[in-house]
Amino acid sequence: MMRTYAVNSPQAAGRLLALMMIVDGNLASSELQALQHSRILDHIEMDVPEFQRLLQELCDDMLTASATVNGAVQLSNPVIDNLLAEIADPDLRRKLLHAMWKIADADGWLADGEAVLLTRASNAWSAETNFHRHTR
Secondary structure, eight states, X not given: OOOOOOTXXXXXXXXXXXXXXXXXXXXXXXXXXXXXXXXXXXXXXXXXXXXXXXXXXXXXXXXXXXXXXXXXXXXXXXXXXXXHHTOOOHHHHHHHHHHHHHHHHHTTOOOHHHHHHHHHHHHHHHTSHHHHHHHO
């Protein structure tokens, strides 16, 4: 079972960033650099040691809450949607989605898991009328 965090909390936002980094089964140094360059951790008021702890917690949760397919851990769409639902603020959604794209692009390859997460985030968050208003 995945732990829950308060809506719009640094932990909820940080977990989505961490998930973006590991959803392809490989934590690349280029993804860590993209995270640092995006300055999103400053925006969500999370320091690097806290992010690293959150990343470890996510890995622990995924090992207990997920199915493995061909040796890779995969989250179901409802689990992903629940994680995305913990971010309700349109501005935070926009900034997170931007940072998630930078992380996904960092290694020059869009893995299936990354594409699924980005698509689900885009669909869930753009369904909100406020998201459209704030992105123009």
